[in-house]
Amino acid sequence: MNPLAAALVEIWPYALAFALAAAMPRKRRGLERFALGLVAVLGVAFLRGLWPAAGAASEPGQEWPQLLNVIVFVPILGAVAVLFLPRQAPKILRRFSMAVMAIDFIASLFLLRTPMTVGWHYQYIAEWMPSFGIRYHVALDGLSLWLVLLSTLSSPLALYVSFGSIQRRTKELCFSFLLLHGAMLGAFVSLDLFLFYLFWELMLVPMILIIGVWGGNEKIKAAYKFFLYTMAGSMLMLAAILYMVWSFKQLEGYYSFDYLAVRRLVLPETAAWLCFAGFATAFLIKVPMWPFHTWLPDAHVQAPTGGSVILAAVLLKLGTYGYLRFCMGMFEGPAWQAGATLAWVALLGGVVYGALCAWRQADIKRLVAYSSVAHLGFVMLGLFSATQAGIEGSVLQMVNHGVSTGALFVLVGVIYDRRHTRLASEYGGLAKVMPIYAAMFVLFTMSSIGVPGTNGFVGEFKIIMGTIVSQPLGRWATSQAAVAAFGVILAAVYMLSVVQKVFFGPLDNPKNKGLHDLNPRETIALAPLAVLVFLIGWFPNLLIDRMHDSVTSAVGHYVEGRMAYQEHKGQPEALLRPRDNGPTETGYPEAPNQEPKQPSDEAEPSVAARTVDAQ
DSSP states (O other), X not given: OXXXXXXXXXXXXXXXXXXXXXXXXXXXXXXXXXXHXXXXXXXXXXXXXXXXXXXXXXXXXXXOTTHHXXXXXXHHHHHHHHTTSOTTOHHHHHHHHHHHHHHHHHHHHGGGGSOOOSSOEEEEEEEEEGGGTEEEEEXXXXXXXHHHHHHHHHHHXXXXXXXXXXXXXXXXXXXXXHHHHHHHHHHHHBOBHHHHHHHHHHTHHHHHHHHHHHOOTTHHXXXXXXXXXXXXXXXXXXXXXXHHHHHHXXXXXXXXXXXXXXXXXXXXXXXXXXXXXXXXXXXXXXTTOTTSTTHHHHHHHHSOXXXXXXXXXXXXXXXXXXXXXXXXXXXXXXXXXXXXXXXHIIIIIIIIHHHHHHHTOSBHHHHHHHHHHHXXXXXXXXXXXXXXXXXXXXXXXXXXXXXXXXXXXXXXXXXXXXHSOOBGGGOOOGGGTOHHHHHHHHHHHHHHHTOTTSHHHHHHHHHHHHHHTOXXXXXGHHHHHHHHHHHHHHHHHHHHHHHHHHHSSOOOOGGGTTOOOOOHHHHHHHHHHHHHHHHHHHOTHHHHHHHHHHHHHHHHHHHHHHHHHHHHTTOSSOEEOOOOOSGGGTTOOOOTTOOOOOOOXXXXXXXXXXXXXXX
């Protein structure tokens, strides 16, 4: 094939996608058409870049160790730079903030160049406070990859939407979003417990500002409630961290806050349960799970649209990710024993109770908020199952929930900006005057309830299949899978009920007859999320393949840690499990004045063969 023909073959999918997307909206401005065409081109590039044949044909790119530093600190430095920009120039503030977010998103796409094999990628380590065993240690694996990308996509969309409805205190708004964005990314990639806790607490400040400054009538109450719940859990987690670091010092003779070091600890039974409870409480509050869920509906309802999008799409995922990474990665024994009980809490207090509460809500935004409680109950069920399919489904469903629920909050904000009411009874027949808006709402509703062909179906299906075969859930596994399937039906009931009330039937309310359809800002914000609904729904393995090896390693470590806990049960002293020197221990904090060990590719020995004396 000659070079010209080869170039045409390479370009035609992008040209066709651009032309079709740009031709879809009638009576729209050129900027909106161009933006939709660009979204379609990026969707095709994403699909082709992750397609297995494409990955097999090319060599993995070299990992640049500074990439995660760029992704984390570009928005944080951007937030600092915003403080030096003039308050009287809101256009400059908005354009600068969006440029920082865009640079961060583009930088995060380079993470896709590397296959997520077992072990840590883009790892960067620097000594920070060596006398206390604190290091700046960041790295990525298949469990955190998609959550980082979800963050870098959702945050600019949330900020862009906010500029349409918030016209005051633009400087503070840009600062809060950029700082929150950097803190969330830092928490996802931190492998030092002190660093993780620092980013975890840093997220509180901008989120409280977003709710408390730009929120609704009861914004102060909602902000205080969010702060108190989160801080209470954080204090328990901090106490557990300090005890684990002290225990490691007693055994090894030096301090270390590093995750790779402290996860070797096998604590006495009482201490293990108390530390597990400290971490689990902090993460279950953030998810949130019943009975810690009451802060979420208030925070969602009072937060501005952009704040609700960030809260649903990213912030809640730090609770689910934290439980997977730290509770299941460091307290395998208690997590295994508590799994079946917590699964019932997630199902009855999350999936079922959340769905029933959502069904009875008159406020559409509060309905979507309670739907988050139900959907994240599914995510936690998959984690409690501790199976390959269950955990893969949970990670995938974290992304799916961020896409569908984030979009629903944008759509609720659209009609609130026009009518300043979120009561479903105030609407009816909107499909007649806002057809594009109605189509988008129905699309994301189908995604939310898990209709086959959309992204939500794959995640829920894998979670239910993983639950059925779960060993930690024991004899309750089949019953819990049945309740989860019933929860899918409940989701369809409350979501389709609100669709019927709002969009169909007669257009009785005269205030609704003059409503205009989606504007360019709203269309541009929703378009990439709509593309992801179908990309993930039709090609889920593009995401699952990247997390598969990391999930396999996590499940193996979880089972092995549980066996070590069982062998040590009843012993009064803590001990350290032997190191395997495999790829998951790359970057281990060695004792002072000791050379680091090179990772080995040999198979990990069994727990029985690696039992060590407590001394």
